[in-house]
Amino acid sequence: MYVPGPTETAEGVLATRDRLVVTSMNDVRGRAAIYTPQPDGAWSAAPVPLPDNAAIATVDADAKGSAAYLSVTSFLDPTTVWRLDTVSGQVQPVKSTPPRFDSSRYVVEQHKAVSADGTQVPYFIVHAADLRFDSSTPTIMYGYGGFEISQTPTYDGVLGRLWLARGGSYVVANIRGGGEFGPAWHEAALTTNRQRAFDDFAAVGKDLIARNITEPRHLGILGGSNGGLLMGVELTQHPQMWQAVGIQVPLLDMVRYEKIAAGASWVGEYGSVADPAQRAFLESISPYRQLRSGVRYPEPFIWTTTKDDRVGPQHARKFAARLAELDNPYLFYEATQGGHGAGTTIDEQAQMSALQYTYFMRRLMAPSR
Secondary structure, three states: OOOOOOOEEEEEEEEOOOOEEEEEEEOOEEEEEEEEEOOOOOEEEEEOOOOOOEEEEEEEEOOOOOEEEEEEEEOOOOOEEEEEEOOOOOEEEEEEOOOOOOOOOEEEEEEEEEOOOOOEEEEEEEEEOOOOOOOOOOEEEEOOOOOOOOOOOOOOHHHHHHOHHHOOEEEEEOOEOEOOOOHHHHHOOOHHHOHHHHHHHHHHHHHHHHOOOOOHHHEEEEEEOHHHHHHHHHHHHOHHHOOEEEEEOOOOOOOOHHHOOOHHHHHHHHOOOOOHHHHHHHHHHOHHHHOOOOOOOOOEEEEEEOOOOOOOOHHHHHHHHHHHHOOOOOEEEEEOOOOOOOOOOHHHHHHHHHHHHHHHHHHHHOOOO
């Protein structure tokens, strides 16, 4: 019997003629193992030697033979299909998407930060192999933390060309609210416990600073949708920690979110203003409600789309208008095409990428302000 450990989640299963291949995540890193039935009814497990710090997914298997196929993706290597011989345990790559940037100069590391309640929060960082630990590295930190969605290693050629190649580092924070460690990791940040996700993200930022990788004037954060809510909260709760805040198609008015677009369908995630305790919490964390006069917030880049029928553009518009009332600088962009995302065509997506990376370069790579 396969039972996931405390830091492990089951992902997929393939069956060949007389063996099983099980993929899982252990500490947010993909793993695969071959399970072979034994005469006494037990199963033996043999790990499959695949690249570390990667996401591993099942593809297909020969139910009458011994071949199975697995997909492997990492921050530095594009998606590659590997053939696994379940009898010998040997693997070999058979097909890969083309590389989009030279990844030979970079490394991927995984570290853990300690959140406000003592919980260890893992995160990945991609940086140059010859990184100088002098707090000078421009760093973008990405987070989501909701709906039991795991943030696993992904390959991004645009990130490689426009950010890593210019000396930046990139961080993915695996905060509570996601599914990295199963349902309990998600449930730990539901409704009135959601501050835990926000604390987790801030803890990762503090850990990067403590390791002398970066410092607030070189540290930017990025997230969209539920991650846009995360960005708004981090901007209002820790304005001194960030030099740049990228807020994409966000939820920001959490007192009225149930009445905007598809918001009513997310009560199980965020809670409802109909419940007095949940309303009080939503008011306390709502970025739109928590903007204050006399506070200098880092200039955010807020973008949305006119036709976003999932979150709705009202959140971003209201937040920008409130910043304007407070005489706080901000950048705002609203695409007229596309839904809950960066655009419907390659040209629109390219434009959004150009705007986003130009913003981060100017905020994090420019001389001291």
